[in-house]
Amino acid sequence: MELRQLRYFVAIMDHGSLSRAALVLHVAQPALTQQLRQLEEELGAQLLHRSAQGVSATDAGRLFYQHALAILKQVADARAAVAQSTGRPSGSVTLGLPHSISGALALPLLTAARARYPEITLQLTEEISGNLIEQLKSGRLNLAVLFDDGQPGQFAATPLVEEDLMFICRSGSALAPAGAAVSLRDALASHLILPAQQQGVRPQIEQVARAAGLSLENIIEINSIAILRSALLADIGATLLPLAPLLADVQAGTLRAWPVHSPQVARKVTLCASKNIPLTNAAGAIGRLVREVTEELCAAGNWPGARLAH
Incomplete structure (x- = not known):
């Protein structure tokens, strides 16, 4: 396996066709096709589906593409490390x-x-x-x-x-706490929107809750901050997040944030x-x-x- 074969394969994937990749690489298309065939033979797997509309990756091709990107980046980093000066x-x-x-x-x-x-x-x-x-x-x-x-x-x-986690919901929501702060127990009893397990703040919340003898139930899982924000503005639920990603809405008054206590949660x-x-x-x-x-x-x-x- 040669580095040029990895470069060729990545270019084909990125451009979606052999002909466009050949133009970008300044390589004759038959030569590009031959290198791809040799790569597939060495790997013992078909990497691409060919059609009149271009190429698409097989499952093996998608997996190999990620490894090819990582290898090419490490080679580029190694060259840069040798060439550049510390100053x-x-x-x-x-x-x-x-x-x-x-x-x-x-x-x-x-x-x-x-x-x-x-x-x-x-x-x-x-x-x-x-x-x-x-x-x-x-x-x-x-x-x-x-x-x-x-x-x-x-x-x-x-x-x-x-970063301290805050209880955040839409202004005027029925989920809004009555006081200036909210206990973790009360926060967890609310309709919470959180990232999926093992993502973002979720592991820290789970860890602190277990230590306090509390549990998370009826969680709506959303991994996108943009979608989570829309759900908060639609009053679908509240969340436990640091202030920074929702600061503009809190400053504008469309969302409100309360400190969490007994215990505090920080990441x-x-x-x-x-x-x-x-x-x-x-x-x-x-x-x-x-x-x-x-x-x-x-x-x-x-x-x-x-x-x-x-």
């Missing part, structure tokens, strides 16, 4: 952010990266945390912001912030990297910048509900 890092860095973090961190980080490291191309990807974990394991991400649920870490992790946000894949100088520089930007946001009060973790 002037350059190259491409891919950072993964959960949906509920990107609103607070993405734009300030992009602005700081452009000013500090103009020769680094910072690529941000926004996913649910479970997808970020898999991409970081495979090497498709250099870095990812993840949540620490207290379990032994499989990544090299640097603490960033702790720890960490910056993670693979223990097995070395960081390039550029990725290391972006990692340090993430920590700097986080400190500045907290000091200025621009990451509501967050405090620096130690």
